Amino acid sequence: MAKVKLHLSNDTEEIWGFKCPACGRTHQFWTKKDGKPWWSFNGDVENPTVHPSVAVTMHDGFCHFFIKDGKMQFLNDCTHRLAGNTVEMENI
Template sequence: MAKLEKQSDKKGMYLFWCPGCKCAHYIATAKNDCGFPVWNWNGDNENPTVIPSIKVTYPTPEKMNICHSFIRNGKIEYLSDCTHELAGKTVDMIDIDDI
């Protein structure tokens, strides 16, 4: 099972499930038309490592949410500036097919 899922309609775009935000986040592994920066990826869908860190911000009526993490060897390492309950924790990535 894959932890990263390639988006067939977008060059070099992958998604992964974020259990902290309870939604998918995207990363780009190649220059793209979406305006995303390009991350380095080890090419392994089962135990991905992506560098540099991934920072996602999105507003809700209550606050500005922050999700900041590293993906290393199939685990998500959440940094302390995250605004969700997994801040400072490391969790196994979830198989996309299990969502």
């Protein structure tokens, strides 16, 4: 089962989406933005590893994590209950 899914791919952008168990919504990372490489991704949709960390600012909070071997490592500056925890990513 895939944990990340390609949302958009064209000449200038490549965007991947995944479900965040902490926020209960979809977050994204870019492997290509403005035609240039952006986050690095190991290409494994079942056990994704992405570098560097991903930070998401929402109107009601902040979510910051590493994606490694299909898990999300939430950092301590998250405003949600999973701050400081590592959890398995959900299948999408």
